[in-house]
Amino acid sequence: MGELRKRLLGLFGSAAALTLLVAPTSAVARDQQKAPVTVPALTNWASESGSYQYGRGVRLVADSPAERRVADTLADDLRAAGHGTVPVVGGGARTGDIVIDVQPATTSLGAEGYELHAGRRLSVTGATETGAFYGTRTLLQLLAQGDRIPAGRTVDVPRYKERGVGVCACYIHITLPWLENLVREMAYNKLNQLLVELKVKSDAHPEADTWGYYTKDEIRQLVALGDKYHVEIIPEINSPGHMDPWIENRPDLQLTDSDGNKQPARLDVTQQAGFDYYTSLMDEYAQVFTAKSWHMGADEYMLGSDYSKYPQMLRYAQEKYGASATPQDAYIDFINRVQAYAANKGKQLRIWNDGLTGANTVPVAAGTTVEHWLNVTTKPSQLIAQGYPLMNAAYSLYLIRGGFHSDTESLYDQSWDPRSFDGEKLASSKGITGAKISLWPDNGRGETENEVAVELWPALRHIAQTTWGDPHPDATYAEFTARGTDVGHAPGWRDLTRLPLADGTYTFRTTGASFEADITRTADGYATVRTAEGCLEVSGGKLTLNVPLQPGVEATWKACDATDTLQRWQLTPASDGFQLVNVITQMALTVTGDGRLVQYPPDQRTPAVWHLTAP
Structure with missing residues (x-):
């Protein structure tokens, strides 16, 4: 027994008395220094004495229209999470209240950051409505672990602007309840961008309405949920490759090879009719999607073939751009025409990177966001140097239905972050917009939606962590995944595995x-x-x-x-x-x-x- 302990025992009479004196004090000190559990993890937490108690009589205090919208959504979610019906009121706050505060002058919080302070009352402050909304997601996660929140303060600002999930519902229909669960989970974990490649049932082109489509009312319902939860839902119609869901019944628009064979998956970019058809679909999607971006895909146009089989591509390029033009310039020309059309409609274009092999003389239009998923000749650093906004959509982040699944544990152990592209690791995050995980249906019957969900949630929380804050907040992957268990699912999330009757x-x-x-x-x-x-x-x-x-x-x-x-x-x-x-x-x-x-x-x-x- 140490000499100091002997002296203390002499003063206080027993080991039990000494424990009562010393242990609670050190435990409280440790608890005050430790940030509450959230996903993404809080990068800073200044603890204070005491705690905030959520209980009967709590009110949501909000005055401005933006504050009330945040408070109304929070009230819905508190009720869905079993925390009772909480009124939204204006005016002064009292002990136990939750205050929603939007202060545009708080520029240090940026467009999506927030400050949360827990004490006798709890306040969430953002420079924008979106920032305040994300603060309420942290509050909901804390309440999922108990009604008492340790007193303290955090300022929480994302590192990347784009924090996303990509879903290809392009052939295999994915149910609306499953997609709605995804939107809620994304918002709960502060992800802000859902990119969906899917087919909306067309009024203008009924010949394209082969199954796999969504009705316009279904999409309106999904977009409204995204708007409520600050998840931008960006549509994609992949082109000029992978167009078979749209042109399998339009041989007049299909690219024809030198042997006279029609290519149902390839749009003929040398025809004005092909461009007109595609842009008419864009116009129809604009009736239901409100996003400020348009994804045209542009990947794998010559998958399994090459431009030499299509001499009309070279003729088109040389007629438009001169004798030194290449066949790939016809492909880039189509991208740029779509970009100009989208820009005229107030939308920013997004494309995949794999078609940018450097075999073109015509550059892609400035400002086009490139999503990098495949290691090709033109590297991420070159795209950034050329001024293109670059999103990391690395193949290591893919979940293929019935096939390859992202190894989330390995990525976490490597401290993967959005600077790590397939084929190149960048020293700086400058020019990188963010990152996304991608769900693709290559073997459509390989897994069910519910099976995909089991694989999805760890990957979703990981991409949320790496795009918002520290990519490695816990010493082990087991500790990180325990965060997801602690915060649970989003309010309103539906268990889709329940049968309505017994075996x-x-x-x-x-x-x-x-x-x-x-x-x-x-x-x-x-x-x-x-x-x-x-x-x-x-x-x-x-x-x-x-x-x-x-x-x-x-x-x-x-x-x-x-x-x-x-x-x-x-x-x-x-x-x-x-x-x-x-x-x-x-x-x-x-x-x-x-x-x-x-x-x-x-x-x-x-x-x-x-x-x-x-x-």
Whole structure:
């Protein structure tokens, strides 16, 4: 026993008395120095004595219109998170209140930073409405861990302007509830940009309305949620490559090779009609998307081929730019024409980087944001030196449905940050707009939406951390992931793995068909429908990304296979029964006149409503 401890014991009489004297003081000191748990982690926290207590009688104090909008959203989220109904009031604050303060003169907070101060009352201050909103996300995360928040102050400002997630719903339809969950989770973790490659059902071009589309009302609903939660939803129609969802029924617009073969995925950029068609789609998207950016893709135009197979590209380029022009100049010319069209509509253009190989003599228009995902000849440092805003969309940040998954743990252990591009690590963040993770459907039936979600949440929180603050706030990856567990899901997030009825045997009845089947919940929260003949499965027709996406494809009984996602079904409540919706094709079953079960989009054929009874 140390001499000092012996003397103290002599003074205080017992080890227990000494512990009471010393331990609480040191523990309190440590707690005051430690920042509360959030995602992204707080980079600075000045502790104070005491705590803020959220309790009965709390009010949200907001005066200006911007403050009231933030407070109204916070009130909705507090109610959704089980924290009760909190009134929004104006005027002076009292003990226990939460004060929302937008002070434009606080320029040090920038466009998205905030200051949070917890004491007898709690205040959130931003120079902008968006900044104040992000402060409320921190507050919600703290309340998810308890109603008592340690007293202290933080000033929290993001390092990067663009903090994003990219989703390709370009062939395989992704449900609106899943996308809404994503928007809420992004905002909760202070991500601000959702880039979506998807098809909006076209009124101007009904020949392009093959399945995979969203109705305009669905997109309006999603964009409204994004607006509420400060997530900008940026649309993409990939072009001039990967255009098959749009021009598979328009051979007149398809690029033709020197052997006379039409290329359904390649738009003929040498035709004015091709440009007019594409810009008409842009105009139609503008009816439902409010973003100030337009993503045109521009990747993989010559994937699996080369320009020499298309002599018209060189002719077009030389006629427009002179004898020294290259075939790639025709491709760049199309990008620049779209850029000018977008700029005239008040939108900034975004493209992928892989087409910028340096084989062009015509430069991409200044101000075009380049999203770097593939290591090609033109490096990130060169693009920045040429003045292009550069976003890091590295392939190491991809989650491929049924394929490659980003190794989030390895990236965290390496202290990955947005300066780390595939093929080059930059010393400075200057010129880098931010970074995003990307979800791609290469093997559409490889995983269900719920399975993708399990992989997504750790990657989402990691990109939120690396784009907002310190890329390595905790000593271990396990400690970092524990943050996500502590703060939980966003208020309003829906558990999409719950079945609306129990496992068991049921009789299914609808007009024109009936059968008895066992319903069994799958590990990812869907259901198999099994009879003595086998499991209900959609199969046949033309496959797109390994998925039968054609309306009218039949569902039949096949040998049961637990790994076959086409045998998994959603039981969607409808009137006094359920619709049977395939979890991969996202089409509901209808019944033909001769009693066959076939899939159709819900806006093309009214889904059958199945009435289930237990025998």
